[in-house]
Amino acid sequence: MCSPSATLTLWAGSWLAGTSAPDDVLEALHAWASRHTIAAGDPVTGGRTDLPWTSHEAGTGSGAMPLLKVIREAMAPAGAQLRLVLPAPGDVRGLPVGTAFAADAIDAEEGLLLGVPGQPGTGLIPQWDDDETLQWTVYSVDIPRVDGPDMSLGEAEYTMRESVRDAADALMRLHTTALGAGDADPREQIEDQLAAYSRHAYPDSIPLRAKRILDTADHVAAILTVAQHEPASSPTSASALDSHESLLRPLWNTIREARLVAVHTASGRLD
Known part of the structure; x- marks a missing residue:
């Protein structure tokens, strides 16, 4: 959550x-x-x-x-x-x-x-x-x-599946272009982020598709959080910062939209 x-x-x-x-x-x-x-x-x-x-x-x-x-x-x-x-x-x-x-x-x-x-x-x-x-x-x-959401529940689920790959690619690119190297294993950091999300339970009544979207969004968010905060990926110049933001911001926007669609469906606001 x-x-x-x-x-x-x-x-x-x-x-x-x-x-x-x-x-x-x-x-x-x-x-x-x-x-x-x-x-x-x-x-x-x-x-x-x-x-x-x-x-x-x-x-x-x-x-x-x-x-x-x-x-x-x-x-x-x-x-x-x-x-x-x-x-x-x-x-x-x-x-x-x-x-x-x-x-x-x-x-x-x-x-x-x-x-x-x-x-x-x-x-x-x-x-x-x-x-x-x-x-x-x-x-x-x-x-x-x-107005209604920018995407349907089915579109949100598909977009989240694609975003897992895109987020992993972004993390790899940022680590590849960084000047330093962090000691922490990004995979362990991602697992820690996912563990924090998983502490929060869903109601039993939540539709299965909505739950899948929220779980996948958490997975993508965990990857992006590591990409943002891992020392190895810290931007070292204004141009690097702009590149960093332009790479990650669209993924964060997609996560936000998918979460809204899933939550509003589960809470009964949408058909």
Whole structure:
């Protein structure tokens, strides 16, 4: 699982569909952090939800349970959707433009939107307070209307299979052109990254194809993470940095799109 927001989207969707219990959602979240807090992102949201406002008060330490109340209330209207967002520099599709939620989601590179498209709804963004504490900030936002995904579930699965090869080729190219040589074995580093992803379970109700896409996306992400951070592949000039970015960025964009398609399918947003 790539992020706390993806975990919450999948498990909350399963819970709302009646295929998982509230305790299952809480257990999945605790795989990310032993302590969860929740707070409002602004005074208006604080007044609406009776949550402390983050600018003036610490988030409540009552654990992840209050999240379930926020989610259930946000998803109560007919037509409400639960949507994961994974923004990146240059790609802010699906965000409510000009809002505090959008700005904070870009910084966090993740978040959730809950509600009826075109109507007032709720945003959630997880942010780390420390190594053991994950704070969920609640926002009042107008839920934007969005077009369908750029790829189908079948296309996402095919693209992810191709991306495994492309990511491995990118890693090899970066190591071949690097001036230094690291001591760490990239294969071991990739296995470590995959082990971190695999700590986070999927609901039993997730469609098999969606799970395959998410697992393959994690595999590609593990390779790319090693390619980015392995000392042997560190760029040594501005031109090398540009080459490094141009090689890896398209693969990260493909992973992000495939994850969104898979998560939204599993959480019931798509047919």
